[in-house]
Structures are given as C-alpha cells and as structure tokens.
Amino acid sequence: MLINDKVRQDLLAEVKGINNEDLNKKPSESEWSIKEILEHLYLMEGGIAKNIKHQLQNGKVVNAEMKPIEATVNRNIKVDAPEFAVPSSEFASIEELKMNLAATHQHLLDIENTAEEKDLEAKGFSHPIFGDISLKQWIPFVAYHEQRHILQIKEVKEKLIL
Secondary structure (H helix, E strand, C coil), X not given: CHHHHHHHHHHHHHHCCCCHHHHCCCCCCCCCCXXXXXXXXXXXXXXXXXXXXXXXXXCCECCCXXXXXHHHHCCCCCCCCCHHHCCCXXXXXXXXXXXXXXXXXXXXXXXXXXXXXXXXXXXXXXXXXXEEEEHHHHXXXXXXXXXXXXXHHHHHHHHHCC
8 A cells, every 4th residue: 555655645735725716716617726636536535445345355366477467557547437437516525535536545455465365366446448457457547547636736736826
C-alpha cells in the first residue's frame, strides 16, 4: 500500500489551500471541477475496494497475467468513467471530500491487510482496457489512477489560474 499512501499524500498536497469556491469551479462546461475529480477518486476507490471484497468472497480464480497498469497515468488515452464513479454537480467542501477519501482509502487498506495473499494473486476482475487484473494489482491501480487525476487537477488549476 506504500505507493497508494504516497500518491494520496501527493493528491492532498496538490489541493491544499484551495478554497471551496475554487474547488467547485469548472474550467469549462465539458470539464470537471477539482471537486468532481476528487469525488470521482473516492467513488472509484470505494467501488474497487467493494469489488475486491466481493471477489475475495465469491470470485473465481482468473490467474491474470501482470498488466501494464502504470500506463493508466497517460492522459492521452481517454477512458470514460464507469457509471458508479461519475461525480455529481453538487457543491462540496474540501473537508467533506477529504473525509470521504480517507474512508475509502482505509477500506482498501483494511482489505489488503486482511486478505490472503494467494487469493489476491489468483482472483481478479476485468478492466475495460487491460482485461482481467488480479486483485493484487487492482490495489496499486488505484494509485496510478490517482496520479492520472493529479495531472488533471494541475491542468484545471492552470486553467482557473489558482
């Protein structure tokens, strides 16, 4: 979980000092605000954690090969957010978002710390680009996914001149 913890620190450092008004401001109608990006991240992490837990209990053995999940950081490859991870347009404060991010991060950490290594390696579920990914690889995938969106947050901050 070391990479996940490090990337989470980077994420929180990137949004430090942004007021709630700027947090909720969209650079354009077709782009996400920083609030929407952060909401997407906790929705995604929570969904992945829930799916890992489900697969540990009920999943089949897939013995997925290692996938190049670090490619997730590449912002030139566009991927639509799954429906469960599309953020709302509701106003939110940085405090609310940090609480939700902390909760999903802890949930994923708890799963990783209690799961059998052999189950994490043998079981998995499908990703729209990479195909079957082992549960073990889904955990650092969350970090690469966050790195991708840290880059997006930097782009939004540039556009909003923050």
